[in-house]
Amino acid sequence: MRIPSRRWLLGGLVALLVVSVPAAAPTALARTGAPAPPLRLSLPQPTGAYPVGSTELHLVDAERPDPWVAGRPRELMVSLWYPALTAHGGQPTLYLPPLAAQRFADRTDAQLGLAAGQVDWAGIATHARAGVPVRPRLGGHPVVLFSPGGGVARAHGTMLATELASRGYVVVTVDHTYETPEVEFPGGRVETQRLPEIDPTELNHRMLETRVRDTRFVLDRLALLARGGNPDAGHRRLPHGLGAALDLSRVGMFGHSAGGFTTAETMLVDRRLDAGVDMDGSLAYSFSAGDFGDVVHQGLDRPFLLMGAGQSAGAPHTHQHARDWADFWAHSTGWKLDLYVAEGEHFTFTDHQALLSQLAGAFPLPPGLVEGSIGTVAPDRIVGSLKAYLTAFFDQHLRGQPQPLLWNPSPRHPDVTFVRP
Template sequence: MPDVRPARRVLLAGGLGAAAAAALPVPAYASAAEPVLLRLAGPAGPAPVGAVELHLVDRSRTDPWTDRPRELMATVAYPAVDVRDRPLLPWLPPGAERALKARYGGALDGYAFPWTHSADRAPARPGRRPVLLYSPGAASDRTFNTLVVEELVSWGYVVVTVDHPHDSGEVEFPDGRVVLSAGEGSTEAEVTAAVAVRAADLRFVLGSLAVLSRGGNPDAERRRLPRGLRAALDLSRVGAFGHSRGGAAAAALMDLDPGVRAGADLDGTVFGPVVGRGLDRPFLLMDTAVHDGLNKDPYWPEFWRNLRGWRRCLRLADAGHHSFTDLVALAPQLPPGPPLQVGTIAADRAVAAVRATVRAFFDLQLRGRPDTGHLLDGASRRHPEVGYVAG
């Protein structure tokens, strides 16, 4: 985040930002009759993308917001073998889309949200794939990093994106319920508690994937699973990454579960015991010049000192906090208005750089593939926007 004081960071950590939401104008051509279709670029890898949504219920935990069993929504995206005649999943399901538009006071009503490039329940490609978990920023949704997720899948990863009800922005369940964010918190204690819930969520999702890999169906409604998905999960090669608060959740998950072999935090302050304990496995930090995490963030320096495995801190030049998400690509398709924290970096350059960096990191750590393009050293000719800070 641009401002690293804990309370301020919490207030601005997710979504488009409150000021932008309140003042975003709607141009004359964006009418309800002919909404402007927002678009996201497809992945560049050789494999088409399949995906399935899961409704997961953890009956061993009580949701701190409801005193009921903790419920989650997750999407498992995977390399597919045949996507012909398969419907694509929307960027947000209808109820969540309506809720997001309501959150911004009608400013987005003249727009149709994008479709993903993920084919619903397409058969999975043969072969066991490394598994990555993704957690979004506070008040953001699991689909807000579709550009990076689909790119990773197209190059052979299974990526599981997770919504954290009451912390994520808009979470729609199969019965049509939409759970909204309860607020991003205003104290360090509140945010630390929210990150701990997220880490427990991610750990439960890992357990649900283990059930799936053994032939079970963890979906609460027992909806049909894609053919071949069970055999596609290599749970001996698991990584985690996230944006903003989701990056903190990735670090906290690694602190809980030694089976998670590598993690990445995209511009998020780290909270909780992992700051002092550190990690003995590879971890990537990536920030912006405004954040300048190792100098200005209240927790990155201590966390950095306690990282005992492979470590790297990289920086995305001319970027804002949301340059790591789909918002960097959607912002140019919206009319001029308040800044959306995407910096001055060109959208296509930001998308390409973040996609390539996250892929290079997990290729190295989970697949043993060397970083021949020196991207993780901040010396890539192809992606000069990625700079080296420390290692």
Template sequence: MSNHPAPSRRTVVKGSLLGAAALLLGPGTGAARAADGPTALRLPAPTGPHPVGLRTFVLTDSGRADPWEPGIVRQVKISVLYPARTVDGFPRAPQLTPDEADYFAVLAPRVHPGLPEVGAGVDWGAVLTHGHVDAPPLPGRRPVLLYTPGGGDSRTLGTALAEDFASHGRIVVLVDHPGDASQVELPGGTRTTVLRGEPDPATFRTMIDTRVADLRLVLDRLPGLPLAPVMDPRRIGVYGHSAGGTAAVHALAGDDRIAAGVNLEGYLDLDPELVAGLDKPLLMFRTDGFESAARLERSWAGVPARRVLLTDANHWIFGDYAHLVPQLQAAGLVTAGARAALVGAGNPAVATARVRYGVRAFFDRRLPVAGHRRAPQ
């Protein structure tokens, strides 16, 4: 386990690698760089009473080979967000490290068509979170939520929702899945995604099996983290988006340490017998704009869970794109059609509020925070 990895040799040659990647991926169709300089993007402030602390770790599973890069052992990067006792003198963390931001600028429109091309005028490295690095945690043992992101996304694109949960008294562990995630900076260099378009069945199986194993690794290592004294191992939940939602339900069904889970529009047809026999609390969200809604509904048939439909929304509304894409559209860097395809044409504040309060209320009932009132229903 390591804290805040130092720049690697791969970082030194980043410029040439990114140039080659841009040539390989071909010319883009994004807007030109804004005339008045890079577009400033902001994440919404959390709504809870507590400021948020942040610590980042890299976990190494020496007994497991990495499925995406033969010859190396599996490493998983996590960010732990928690209610802080004070944040005075502790800086806010960027959403992406400088190295990750440079890679994301190239990869973003390939992972999510419609996002601005590299050079279009977006400074991804300037987006700040509301997590204060190494701030001291608020005393007391608290419920822990694990988050696994959508396929091709990095953990930090689930920041806004996680910070909100942390500000209301929970500890949230954002989990990266290197090789699947768009980019992850590790001690040995920045790993980029192997995914190109929609995964075939074999690749999807590898993604989910790897993600579930990553979540189990995190659970195994929680007692050894410096923040373990403020974590309650008897109150653990999991939530995830898309492929992360699939992995979250599989982890919920197969690991007795996890008590409740939330699936944000993830398929459940990979192991139907496993999920059909689920006897733990499960909440599931979906949007009315998801192009694969028919497959989603078929895969959810018979699964014992409460369901919520978001209207005028689309698949990527569950992450930080809900906040970033409308800002990009306002700056002329994302078209109305691209916005609708990514997060929907409706008011993102309405959809994200339903997710935020709905998920919080669900975990308030199942994994309550001592001394806190339940979230609004």
């Protein structure tokens, strides 16, 4: 699939980034001739005060035909990450469900030049426990939605989702079915990417329209959950206290790449979203045609955070240099801030920042892959900065707690530049 701007990008763990660099040869066996044990990757520990629980929902929009596959209603899988009552009980939530993990491994091992079994993709655990009771709070917890990049699974936002949950938010991560390479549904059904071969700009319009409708449908289902209903298509048992934990009077959203575009466009048409974040996402369907999103021309009247990294079209990805972001900035009347990570790259804002660093430490990856994906920024330091700024943004605009971190640059976060008007 050809996309007109890299800020829409793309696939699984560096899946489509490696097309521009040569593949590495499969890593050699240990000197004994026996294969080394598979590498077990890990995600950064959340830093908030609360343990984290998780569950998933299978959502079916019976009134909307699927835009990509004829004869089917629109189906989604979403994960909910929440502050838990206890750190005990339940099983650790896996990063990827087993069948999706196998398909992901088959694609990714080949693209990274690894032999099958060198990385234990199916064994990656999150810092959340499945199905444990929700920590009660009078009035509920603020809710934040996450939309991933184009052709990227919801799993790749887990690091930031669990961080927000540990700080008292209910976070809902969404897979956009048939755009995502693989989505595993209950019963072992896996649906793969099924996008049509059509004009790229037309495809981008259809993708964004679908994503916005997906997001609004998820908001509808969350409202049913908050009223005491069970929106899961199979009516599977939900964690105790989940519906009561949702404060839908305070809802934010963040997204990476195409997910950032989704966030902004959804805010334009749905006032249930109170604040949003675009992490390095273009707001254009086609730069060459000057085809920008409606939100570029109309702006937003609610708080919005732009976060860019590295270079886009040969210039820093900020509102001072990118035409779409510049016009969006000029037309937006709400609170706004533009933060820039010069030494980062497009996937700095995803779990790739943590996972790819570990892979690079264990295997000889294709030349240029790491720098082209996550830049040269210090991994642990930027992960801490991303957590801090994202939490501060939602604390200020969903909880009404002023955050000095958002006022001026901080020496604790030297990789993050404030882009002034």
